[in-house]
Amino acid sequence: MGLTKIRFHLEVDEDGWPPAESEGLWAEPLGDGRFRVDNTPWFVRGISAEDTVKAAPGADGVLWFMETLERSGHQTIRVIPRTDGPLNGDQQLVLDAFAPLGVAGEGFSQALRIVALDIDRDADLAAVKKLCIDGEADGRWHYEEGSVTSEWLAI
Structure with missing residues (x-):
């Protein structure tokens, strides 16, 4: 199965940083709403490559991050x-x-x-x-x- 993009909400501070309200990371589907992150985030905090996360489609049809299931050690x-x-x-x-x-x-x-x-x-x-x-x-x-x-x- 190929990679899919998961969106992560970002909290933008009063100075406008980071310069986006969300960031998309590539992830490998593992089944049952679980995914292994396949790249290093630019702005998302608390996530690293190879972490296992849970995501689900939002009302907009976009796959959104829900929680971290397992840290990879990266x-x-x-x-x-x-x-x-x-x-x-x-x-x-x-x-x-x-x-x-x-x-x-x-x-x-x-x-x-x-x-x-x-x-x-x-x-x-x-x-x-x-x-x-x-x-x-x-x-x-x-x-x-x-x-x-x-x-x-x-x-």
Whole structure:
């Protein structure tokens, strides 16, 4: 069976962030309204790649997220390269910095310059977190924790 898109409602803050009211993530149908998330979210909090979620069609016919059923152990970190820093806003340089740690990701667009990182459950979390913190401290980027585990928080 192919992938399907699940929509997630987003809470937009007073500054208009995130820049959308919902986000669609690809997911693999598992049956009985269960789906395995197949990509890393840009804006959704508390969800990572390979998490198992429940979704159902809304009145609009769109498949909407209802709840998380099982966490995969993957984690999501979002990095925004600073345009006034040494990376000059370059998303690829962010991806290159994390690649030696086995962390994959994807850049969003030139307009928003967000990199969504998928941290696999086998990654060296201490090294990844140190790079996040060091990159923010030296002006390369800002980062936020989109979905992290207790192991990450304990570091």
